[in-house]
Amino acid sequence: MKKYISSRFQGVEGGLFTKVTKADVGDSFASMEGEVVLMGWADPFYPDPSVPENVKNALIGSVESGFASHYTMPIGSLELRTEIAEKCRAYNRLEVDPRRNIIITPGSDSGLFYAMSIFLNEGDEVLVPDPSYPSNFLNPKLLGGVTVPVPLNAADHYQLDMDAFESAVTERTKMVLLTHPNNPTGTVFRRSGLEALARFVIKHDLILVVDQAFEDIVFxxxxxxxxxxxxxxxxxxxxxxxxxxxxxxxxLRVGYIVACDQFMDTYYGGAVNVLGATNTASQIAAIEAFRNPGFMKSYQEHYDRRRRDAYRILGAVPGVKMELPESAFYCWIDVSALGDSTDITDYLIRSAGVAVNDGKNYGAQGAGCLRIINGCLGSDDASEQVLIRIADALRRYPTQNM
Ligand SMILES: Cc1ncc(COP(=O)(O)O)c(C=O)c1O
Structure with a gap:
């Protein structure tokens, strides 16, 4: 039956017929739950309970008021867009009109896909820094475009390399797709690099789509x-x-897109068809989270301790290279001196009972590396213990290379 699937989706496999251990694919990873600790999903404190009290009350209130059973506008609640506009002003230095420049999406994964979809024609090329978020390599293809990886180098701390961008650009280039801060490396792109990228985008008349899912966690x-x-x-x-x-x-599955009037006109126009509307109870809870984000401070303290734990514990393993993460709640470690990163990922499942991510999922430049979500588990101490287990297993890894 697969012959009926369009050429754009032909190469997509979700694990029904193939054995996959890659984290971002649903069941195959989740089925390991209970047997191993999952440190491969970028889901804070997973799988332990973690709803802040005020957000919990807002969620309950949305049900008690009876409003949770109704749609909001397909483009999202105006109240939520107004809160987001305030954050854009205060944090992002963007003066935006909540009625014209913001659309709410059911999470940012679908938001990213929608964000890109209005621009790409068949064969358009999209420049994607490598390593980066796996969806970035697939999304252009699903939209009929062509993914063109642009290498980032560990030696440059994975900062943007404009020579590499200039080498990759062609007549068909339409877009640059950037994850900032970067996932999996945790790199926060600096002003000078972003200014150079902006000059490049303007010079070549391109569109820039930026995924800022981790913008709040910068150390x-x-x-x-x-x-x-x-x-x-x-x-x-x-x-x-x-x-x-x-x-x-x-x-809660809430994300949002911010763009100029002209682009947003198209996003608003297609909202019913593509998004429907985002869950109402979730939007009500999100309004509370934006109004009273005090809980984020304690989250940041947890994330900060965990990146330091990871750096201290994993960085001390002979053959492991890593930097103290600049953002997020994952670490990116180079294990190439120990062996192949796929073998080591499998080995960690078997011998440490921990599932982490093989760096190869993040582009060719990710080979030899692992991404480990140190933000999993509710307790910092529990997370530290698992990191120690990983480190002990890596020390025992029967490497031929050292
Ligand atoms: C870089 C990046 N962007 C976007 C997403 C999607 O997040 P969500 O759909 O939950 O907003 C993720 C999730 O892991 C991510 O790591």
């Missing part, structure tokens, strides 16, 4: 720059955000 006082706020970029940048990471509310 060490590093300035977080929103590319859409750079001169000349508002009109050609689409920004996609989420409440899943910094707010740790991934199960």
């Amino acid at each position: 060490d006082g590093i300035a977080f720059i929103t590319p859409a706020s750079l001169p000349g970029m508002w009109e050609r940048t689409v920004t996609v955000c989420s409440i899943s990471k910094g707010m740790g509310l991934s199960g």
Whole structure:
């Protein structure tokens, strides 16, 4: 029956007929639950309970008021868009009109796909820094485009390399797709690199789609720059955000797109067909989270401790190279001196009872690396214990290379 599937989706396999251990694919990963600790989903405190009290009350209130059974506008609640506009002003340095520049999406994964979908024609090329979020490599293809990986290098701390971008650009290039801060490396792109990227995008008349799912979690006082706020970029940048990471509310499935009037006109026009509307109870809870985000401070303290634990524990393993993460709640470790990253991922499941992510899922540049979600589990101590288990197993890994 597969012959009926369109050429764009032909290569997509979800694990029904193939054995996959890759984290971002549903059942095959989840089926390991109970047998191993899952440290492969970027879901804060997973699988332990973690709804902040005020958000919980808002969720309950949405049901008690009886409003949860109704639709909001397909583009999302105006109250929520108004809160988001305030965050855009205060955090992202974007002056946006909540009635014209924001659309609510059921999470940012679907938001990203929708964000890109209005631009790509058959054969359009999309420049994707490598390594980056796996969806970035697949989405252009699903939309009829062509993914063109642009290497980032560990030696440059995975910052943007404009020579590599210039080498990759062609007549067919339409878009740059950036995850900032980057997943899996945790890199926060610096102002100088983003300004150079902005010049590149303008010079080649491109669109920039930026996934800022992790924008709230940036350490060490590093300035977080929103590319859409750079001169000349508002009109050609689409920004996609989420409440899943910094707010740790991934199960609510709320994301949003921020863009100029002209692009948003199209997003609003297609909202019913593509998005329907985002869950009403979740939007009500999200309004509360934006109004009273005090809980995020304690989350950041947990994330900060965990990245330090990971750096101390995993960084001390002979043959492992890593940097202290600049953002997020995962770490990116280079295990190439020990062996092949796929073999090591399988080995960790068997000998440490922990499922982490093989770096190969994040692009060719990810080979030899692992992504480990140190933000999983409710307790910092429990997470530390699992990191120690991983480190002990890596020390025992029967490497031929060292
Ligand atoms: C970089 C990045 N973008 C987007 C998403 C999607 O998040 P959500 O759909 O929960 O907003 C994820 C989830 O892991 C992610 O890591």
